[in-house]
Amino acid sequence: MSAATTRSRTPDRLCAEAVDLARAAAEEAAAPGVVGEHAGAVSEGDRVVTHFFECKELGYRGWRWAVTVARASRAKVVTLDEVVLLPGPDALLAPEWVPWSERLRPGDMGPGDLLPTEADDLRLEPGYSGEDEPFPNSPVSEEMAELVEAEDAEVTAGTPSNLPVAPTRGTIAAIAEELGMRRARVLSRYGLHSAADRWEEAFGSKTPMAQAAPATCVSCGFLTPIGGSLGQAFGICANEFAPADGRVVSLAYGCGGHSEAAIMPKPPRPAPPVIDETKVDAFPLRPAADSGSVPDVPDEAAAELGHS
Secondary structure: OOHHHHHHHOOOHHHHHOHHHHHHHHHHHOOOOOEEEEEEEEEEEOOEEEEEEEEOOOOOOOEEEEEEEEEOOOOOOEEEEEEEEEEOOOOOOOOOOOOHHHHOOOOOOOOOOOOOOOOOOOOOOOOOOOOOOOOOOOOOOHHHHHHHHHHOOOOOOOOHHHOOOOOOOOOHHHHHHHOOOOOOOOOOHHHHHHHHHHHHHHOOOOOHHHHOOOOOHHHOOOEEEOOOHHHHOEEEEOOOOOOOEOOEEEOOOOOOOOOOOOOOOOOOOOOOOOOOOOOOOOOOOOOOOOOOOOOOOOHHHHHOOOOO
16 A cells, blocks of 8 residues: 555544535535534545535435645635535435336327337347348258258148048148138137127227327337238237237328337417407598498488488
């Protein structure tokens, strides 16, 4: 340990005794009656000491006024360095700030709110545009097609007519089972339309959320398509922050959590007023001579008609 380090840890005697100077500086910076008792001193370096005073101000429990004093080399006068309010070991502090993207929870979005997605969002990936070749393990790749032709595996021992039992694969029952039709009863057309009406009313194009959305679900990357005839008008939302997460939504529905939402939409401009109440219309004090329904004629002409 060097001599400089030893000197820095030992408080300077004159600086440590300058409690009155430090208190006066703290009372000048703080409000009246806020500075409390002296809570100790800490050496900050050679001839530099920080004095701590309790803070009695409401809302700052555990905080301390820190007044730093210093003395020049070979000088006997202690001078003031700075005064600042610092939190103590048991101070009451505000919670750590959390970004809005981490504070957001499902159900927090309302009509008109937007949730822009980042370019490297893990929940999204680029779609197949046709410009790139399929992956090597894709069923449509040339490598997989050549591998299938080279192996030429035997599926059955012979043709179906020579087998003792007809294979289950390829039969009408097997196809119906794959399509989900091997049930006692299936949804009728009326039941299908009733379900579509309920879903359209809950998450359709006429809802307030869809009216304020920047785009529809048909162009959203979070939309998961469904099979069957309902897939032509509906899909499933897969955005955890969207109000319809996990719900069947109409393709014409939309919300602020659209995958391509990047800018805020322009607010609607109100229509111009029909009656302009901001201007003053000038009216004459006396009506014009030709403004009435009776023509302006002299009394002699009217006398010919007689009077009652």
